[in-house]
Amino acid sequence: QVTNPKEDDGRAPGAGEKASQCNVSLKKQRNRSILSSFFCCFRDYNVEAPPSSSPSVLPPLVEENGGLQKPPAKYLLPEVTVLDYGKKCVVIDLDETLVHSSFKPISNADFIVPVEIDGTIHQVYVLKRPHVDEFLQRMGQLFECVLFTASLAKYADPVADLLDRWGVFRARLFRESCVFHRGNYVKDLSRLGRELSKVIIVDNSPASYIFHPENAVPVQSWFDDMTDTELLDLIPFFEGLSREDDVYSMLQRLCNR
Numbered sequence: 704q705v706t707n708p709k710e711d712d713g714r715a716p717g718a719g720e721k722a723s724q725c726n727v728s729l730k731k732q733r734n735r736s737i738l739s740s741f742f743c744c745f746r747d748y749n750v751e752a753p754p755s756s757s758p759s760v761l762p763p764l765v766e767e768n769g770g771l772q773k774p775p776a777k778y779l780l781p782e783v784t785v786l787d788y789g790k791k792c793v794v795i796d797l798d799e800t801l802v803h804s805s806f807k808p809i810s811n812a813d814f815i816v817p818v819e820i821d822g823t824i825h826q827v828y829v830l831k832r833p834h835v836d837e838f839l840q841r842m843g844q845l846f847e848c849v850l851f852t853a854s855l856a857k858y859a860d861p862v863a864d865l866l867d868r869w870g871v872f873r874a875r876l877f878r879e880s881c882v883f884h885r886g887n888y889v890k891d892l893s894r895l896g897r898e899l900s901k902v903i904i905v906d907n908s909p910a911s912y913i914f915h916p917e918n919a920v921p922v923q924s925w926f927d928d929m930t931d932t933e934l935l936d937l938i939p940f941f942e943g944l945s946r947e948d949d950v951y952s953m954l955q956r957l958c959n960r
Contacts, residue, residue: 778896802866820857845941849876885909
């Protein structure tokens with residue numbers, strides 16, 4: 704059930720601990736704003752990863768609100784298409800990675816998305832991160848790209864429609880596809896239905912990939928800095944990563960720099 708949106712004026716400090724040894728030479732974690740739980744929920748970064756499981760089977764049950772979460776009947780992604788056969792899968796976050804959204808008016812918003820909550824239409828103001836267009840187009844050429852956000856579909860789906868004019872995202876996954884684990888919405892990569900050695904997650908929130916930190920390319924949280932070049936700077940890195948046999952070798956070299 705969605706509550707009425709609100710956005711705090713202050714910004715909460717980012718994670719004090721690294722989710723993996725490779726949180727990064729690429730980027731430092733920055734303070735991030737606390738949006739309403741309507742967007743996404745990432746409160747406690749000090750979460751423990753569950754025991755690793757074989758990628759050929761679905762992971763074990765995970766605690767959810769005092770009960771047990773049932774494993775999905777099938778994997779989250781459909782079979783790989785002929786177009787993407789042989790490509791690695793890149794899972795890309797939305798908020799504070801590609802865009803910044805607010806219920807407060809933003810004078811230079813790229814999109815204004817109407818969202819209905821409890822019978823009332825609210826305007827969501829969306830800023831695109833600099834160079835997001837170039838980044839998405841190149842990623843779509845190199846990888847099977849999947850949008851995976853802890854936000855609700857009623858907000859994130861129309862934003863993705865406006866953002867992805869080239870059909871880069873082969874699939875879109877929203878909050879209901881996350882695992883709610885110790886107060887966080889976690890993106891469990893083992894549930895995608897892809898070989899983990901060929902999966903990368905691009906996300907600004909370490910809590911989102913706490914189960915698979917070795918698959919992560921962390922990015923700095925973005926709010927409104929129009930001089931930011933992070934996405935542009937990542938393109939050469941991903942061009943190299945697309946040619947690797949598995950993602951771990953290059954990501955490990957990144958960690959050791």
